[in-house]
Amino acid sequence: MSVVVAGCKVNLGLRITGVRENGYHELDSLFWPLPRPCDRLHIRETGTAGLTVLCDTPGIDLENNTLTKAYAALAKRVPDLPGLEVRLNKGIPAGAGLGGGSSDAAALLRWLNSRVSSPLDDQALAEVALTVGADTPFFLINKPCRVRGIGELIEPCRDDALAGIHLVLVCSQIHASTPQAYADYDAALKASDTVSGQNCLTKTESKANGTFLSGVRTELSIHNDLEDVVFSRHPQLAEIKANLLRLGAGAVAMSGSGSSIVALFAHEFHVESQAAAAMLQGENRRVYAHVL
DSSP states (O other): OEEEEEEEEEEEEEEEEEEOTTSOEEEEEEEEEEEEEEEEEEEEEOSSSSEEEEEOSTTOOSSSSHHHHHHHHHHTTOTTOOOEEEEEEOOSOTTSSSOHHHHHHHHHHHHHHTSSSSOOOHHHHHHHHHHHOTTHHHHHHOSOEEEEETTTEEEEOOTTTTTTOEEEEEEESOOOOHHHHHHHHHHHHHHHTOBTTBSTTOOSOSOTTHHHHTTOOSSOOOOBTTHHHHHHHOHHHHHHHHHHHHTTOSEEEEOTTSSOEEEEEOGGGHHHHHHHHHHHSBTTEEEEEEEO
16 A cells, blocks of 8 residues: 655736637636645556545545546556555645645656656656646646746756745635636637737736746735636635734735635735634644655
8 A cells, every 4th residue: 555645736827828729718826836736646566457436525536537548548558557546645635726636646647657667758758647637737747837838848947946934725615616717718808809928818928927937026016817717706815815824924815716825925914824824723724844
């Protein structure tokens, strides 16, 4: 039995730069990995072909999920995959914008690839990962990265760019639908009659994430283009953001398509970050505090 831990990610800024002909949205975002919350994969070789997934979390399709997709995708490239039973313990909430399913898939791909007679190289494994989900290739790297396109353009960046910053992550029980978020964004964009990537929904300049992506931190500034449309459906999230700003956060934004909210506190505001984490805990919320 092997136990593999799969961490999560947060988006420190997310800008929508365009839409492809197939409907997929192109993004520009800073992905930052976090160790908590996390999922755990309990992996057991069965001696029989195929993959069986067990999970006691309601709503998980045991026959069709990111683990089964990852296993099937790798099996097309690697002929000698062992038969497995994977018991998944979910700690990363679904619909939170933290990439839990993608992280699980990447963890399984890494584990399997390390145990076959002819493992794939990094590029080939990333190609397999992209067929599972847009965020999955990032989790193979699992370091701070600028991610563009539909997730296939990954550029590792300085992991000391935010050294000393205190991060507070607030996870509510609200499930934010990713397809709904993008559909609402498209509808709002069409109504605004502006060009994608340079639109009225993007409240900052076109270099929305430049402060972090350049590694030069002159101020804390993050923005997520999906916030307005998600907050309109879930106003409680806007309240969480407002509370964090009142408690001293230098920057607050939604992660991904929601529903988690990320707050950044400068080093000198570490007491405020601890107070914010304590005050927002409870009320059907889980709060995680990190020092970057």
